[in-house]
Amino acid sequence: MAKNKTTETENSVTKYLSSITEEKRRLDCTALVDLFSSESGYEPKMWGAAIVGFGSYHYKYASGHEGDAPMAGLSSRANAITLYLDFEGEEKEQYLQKLGKHKTGKSCIYIKKLEDVNQEILGEMVKKSLTYVRAKYAD
Numbered sequence: 102m103a104k105n106k107t108t109e110t111e112n113s114v115t116k117y118l119s120s121i122t123e124e125k126r127r128l129d130c131t132a133l134v135d136l137f138s139s140e141s142g143y144e145p146k147m148w149g150a151a152i153v154g155f156g157s158y159h160y161k162y163a164s165g166h167e168g169d170a171p172m173a174g175l176s177s178r179a180n181a182i183t184l185y186l187d188f189e190g191e192e193k194e195q196y197l198q199k200l201g202k203h204k205t206g207k208s209c210i211y212i213k214k215l216e217d218v219n220q221e222i223l224g225e226m227v228k229k230s231l232t233y234v235r236a237k238y239a240d
Contacts, residue, residue, distance in 0.1 A: 188233035
């Protein structure tokens with residue numbers, strides 16, 4: 102069985118944030134870490150080299166593959182800030198319509214700048230993600 106690449110580490114979130122060379126991006130990511138912390142109630146932790154995660158859960162797939170993952174998270178990537186929020190359906194679509202300028206991938210939301218999105222809506226989305234993950238992966 103393959104080992105998970107993205108696991109919680111003891112690396113410093115502050116050091117990660119300070120390593121973001123573009124000042125605007127660094128400030129946006131720092132503000133997002135504060136927002137996610139406030140809305141989730143969890144302290145930020147590094148997952149792998151570049152994901153700031155909040156809380157954690159254990160998953161196990163039918164294939165037998167299992168591991169741990171953050172309940173919500175973010176990362177500064179080359180072209181955007183990636184937000185990892187997990188909830189589905191029509192409710193998610195309604196939030197995305199109110200969020201502001203963004204793109205989506207399979208399970209990620211990509212934003213260029215924090216000022217492009219409604220932070221109140223984003224905070225609600227963080228809470229929804231935590232509720233969804235807790236229910237989906239409850240023991």
